[in-house]
Amino acid sequence: MYDVLISGGGPAGMTAAIYAARAGLSTLMLTGPAQGGQVAYTNVVENYPGFSSVYGFDLAQKLAQHVDSAGVKAVAESAESLELSGPVKTVRSNQTTYSAKAVILAQGTERRKLNVPGETEFAGRGVSYCATCDGNFFRNKTVAVIGGGNTAVGDAIELSALCKKVFVVNRGEKLRAMEYLVDRAKEHDNIEFVFRHVTEEIRGSSQVEHLVLKQRESGTEKILDVDGVFVAIGVLPNTGLLEGILPLKDGFAEAPETCETSIPGVFAAGDLRRKALYQIVTAVADGANAAHSALLYLQNHPAAK
Numbered sequence: 439m440y441d442v443l444i445s446g447g448g449p450a451g452m453t454a455a456i457y458a459a460r461a462g463l464s465t466l467m468l469t470g471p472a473q474g475g476q477v478a479y480t481n482v483v484e485n486y487p488g489f490s491s492v493y494g495f496d497l498a499q500k501l502a503q504h505v506d507s508a509g510v511k512a513v514a515e516s517a518e519s520l521e522l523s524g525p526v527k528t529v530r531s532n533q534t535t536y537s538a539k540a541v542i543l544a545q546g547t548e549r550r551k552l553n554v555p556g557e558t559e560f561a562g563r564g565v566s567y568c569a570t571c572d573g574n575f576f577r578n579k580t581v582a583v584i585g586g587g588n589t590a591v592g593d594a595i596e597l598s599a600l601c602k603k604v605f606v607v608n609r610g611e612k613l614r615a616m617e618y619l620v621d622r623a624k625e626h627d628n629i630e631f632v633f634r635h636v637t638e639e640i641r642g643s644s645q646v647e648h649l650v651l652k653q654r655e656s657g658t659e660k661i662l663d664v665d666g667v668f669v670a671i672g673v674l675p676n677t678g679l680l681e682g683i684l685p686l687k688d689g690f691a692e693a694p695e696t697c698e699t700s701i702p703g704v705f706a707a708g709d710l711r712r713k714a715l716y717q718i719v720t721a722v723a724d725g726a727n728a729a730h731s732a733l734l735y736l737q738n739h740p741a742a743k
């Protein structure tokens with residue numbers, strides 16, 4: 439039995455693991471499908487204190503090395519079912535059943551889908567959710583990025599260095615991305631913004647060929663000839679396995695800054711916790727708070743200890 443089991447290997451989970459291990463707790467981390475989390479798929483991070491500019495992949499590697507040197511056991515498995523109510527918590531992966539006295543949930547988020555015809559059919563054949571991962575496949579081609587937030591505009595800038603042409607398709611008439619990103623995007627002649635259009639369908643034969651849009655007011659159809667479609671319309675928390683176990687709001691776990699949930703000995707950290715700002719710096723802060731709260735819980739619950 440472990441003192442603490444951490445479900446998630448992103449910045450929140452890795453920070454929780456470092457703090458828990460350094461506090462002398464035996465610690466297991468399930469990294470899930472992607473150790474490093476979203477950071478590993480981020481091109482350049484420019485707002486993490488101490489690093490004026492760092493490749494997301496490099497930052498994720500540094501965190502993973504820190505976790506390793508702290509003596510944490512990390513396994514590349516995903517939590518599939520949880521029993522969290524009693525003093526002994528059970529977490530099942532597809533391979534193993536683990537027991538722990540405290541559990542830190544840090545499964546982060548995944549990209550929201552468009553849910554339009556063609557999206558699933560062409561996933562991996564022109565439809566992508568990660569510009570950093572797949573941009574290289576679209577060198578000198580024409581692509582569209584769907585969305586208007588930081589991720590969409592950041593993706594468009596990244597793709598503009600590789601692609602012949604990048605359309606940014608936005609439902610509204612204004613981008614929601616930070617001003618500096620918008621200004622940077624506007625400096626690229628091969629980025630074209632298409633405002634007030636919604637995506638209706640993705641069409642093609644063996645690969646994506648066309649993006650079908652509808653003008654929001656007039657309903658007029660517009661077809662863009664594209665080789666790729668990058669979907670960047672937000673994220674959904676990875677909390678499916680918590681339904682019926684923990685109270686969720688809009689899919690996010692409810693917990694204060696201490697990361698304590700309504701179940702004693704269970705803590706929610708990082709992007710799956712409902713909060714105001716979803717960033718690496720707040721995810722690592724959550725990880726530290728969650729590990730600290732887990733330590734206090736174990737000290738104050740001798741039965742669990």
Ligand SMILES: Cc1cc2nc3c(=O)[nH]c(=O)nc-3n(C[C@H](O)[C@H](O)[C@H](O)COP(=O)(O)OP(=O)(O)OC[C@H]3O[C@@H](n4cnc5c(N)ncnc54)[C@H](O)[C@@H]3O)c2cc1C
Pocket residue numbers: 445446447448449450451468469470471472473474475476477479480481482483484485486515516517518544545546547548589676707708709710716717718719721
């Ligand atoms: C394209 C993009 C660019 C970004 N750029 C920046 C930036 O410049 N600066 C910034 O501060 N933030 C940025 N962010 C946000 C930042 O990446 C997140 O806020 C941060 O990664 C959240 O960390 P997390 O650990 O909570 O979750 P995540 O990073 O989402 O990690 C979740 C972890 O949980 C694991 N997991 C999932 N399901 C399970 C399961 N069932 N069992 C076990 N493990 C599971 C995953 O494998 C992963 O390891 C960006 C995000 C994106 C998508």
